[in-house]
Amino acid sequence: QQQVKQSPQSLIVQKGGISIINCAYENTAFDYFPWYQQFPGKGPALLIAIRPDVSEKKEGRFTISFNKSAKQFSLHIMDSQPGDSATYFCAARYGQGNLIFGKGTKLSVKP
Amino acid sequence: NAGVTQTPKFQVLKTGQSMTLQCAQDMNHEYMSWYRQDPGMGLRLIHYSVGAGITDQGEVPNGYNVSRSTTEDFPLRLLSAAPSQTSVYFCASSYLPDTEAFFGQGTRLTVV
Numbered sequence: 001q002q003q004v005k006q007s008p009q010s011l012i013v014q015k016g017g018i019s020i021i022n023c024a025y026e027n028t029a030f031d032y033f034p035w036y037q038q039f040p041g042k043g044p045a046l047l048i049a050i051r052p053d054v055s056e057k058k059e060g061r062f063t064i065s066f067n068k069s070a071k072q073f074s075l076h077i078m079d080s081q082p083g084d085s086a087t088y089f090c091a092a093r094y095g096q097g098n099l100i101f102g103k104g105t106k107l108s109v110k111p
Numbered sequence: 112n113a114g115v116t117q118t119p120k121f122q123v124l125k126t127g128q129s130m131t132l133q134c135a136q137d138m139n140h141e142y143m144s145w146y147r148q149d150p151g152m153g154l155r156l157i158h159y160s161v162g163a164g165i166t167d168q169g170e171v172p173n174g175y176n177v178s179r180s181t182t183e184d185f186p187l188r189l190l191s192a193a194p195s196q197t198s199v200y201f202c203a204s205s206y207l208p209d210t211e212a213f214f215g216q217g218t219r220l221t222v223v
Contacts, residue, residue, distance in 0.1 A: 009151070032209040043115075043201050043214030044154070089153060093209055098144070098169060103153040 002027055004092050006102025013109050019077040021105045023090035026071065032093035035064065035075050036101075039086050047088070048075070080109045113137050117202050117215035124192040124222045132187040132218050134202030140213075142205045143185040147171065147198040148217075154201065160185055161208075192222045 005024045013019045023033075034049035050057045050064040050073065057064045063076040077084055090102040118133045136143065144159035156169030158177040166177050174196060176188040185204075189196060199219050205212040 006153075034211075041216075043203075043216050045214065046211045049211075098156055098159060098208075099154075099212065101146075101153040101155075103151055 002094070002100055004090055004100050004102045006090050006105060008105060009103070010106045011108070013077075013080045013107065015080065015082060015109055015111050017080050017109075019075075019080045019084070019107055019109070021075045021088055021090070021107070022072065023074065023092075023102050024070075024072045025092050027092070027094060028071070029094050030092040030100075033064070033066065033073050034091050034093075034099070035062075036089045036091060037086050038089065038104075044089060077107075080107075082109045082111050085109050115202055115204055115213050115215040117200075117218050119218060120216065122218060122220050124189070124220065126192060126194060126222060128192050130189050130192065132189075132200055132202075132220070134185045134187065134215060135183050136185075136202075136204040136213070137183065138204060138206070138213065139182060140204035140206050141182065142208055143179070144169070144203050144212075145175070145177065145185070145187045146201045146203065147196075148201060149198050157187065157200075189220075192220075194222045196220065197222045 035047045036044035037047045038044040061078045066073045087104045087106050091099045115136045141162045145157040146154040155171045160166045160179040199217045202215045203212045
């Protein structure tokens, strides 16, 4: 029940295309849903986050869509660029603030 | 702006050896945590702390100890290293539990 299921494991998108990564959860106590971006050899860095009282949040080319009834949320990267090539993790928070991470999606944007 | 600093960046241990992974943050964050990252497994929480003197276990605490004597430092101790502890370890800190978590650069540990 504490899991966050992320798909796909890997994704190849052409430059200028839309990248979509999906996550699903079971625990309705989760109340904070961040997405992290990780480049090789680096630690994860916060990309964008949403709370369940909002259905969508947009920051530049990055958008989180949140469906509370379906217990799903997704990351959309518009106009994907080669510099977006990285591993993306969705996460959810519960209790004292422990983040539960999905298993990650490796995104490759082809020029 | 140092942020979260982890040392060492790389380490090779022999089975049975002990060592301490260091983590320090200069942002006066109360909340700190340790994760391990393994291929295809995402990041799994080992231990966390909500303030100096307070620690608790995460998802995969076995074989690891932590202490939090100051706000700034949160070391992770491997008591008797095992090959299963080969991983990349990340320390993170945040001001509040539901605010941005800042991660260190990671420590790549190999146990042979």
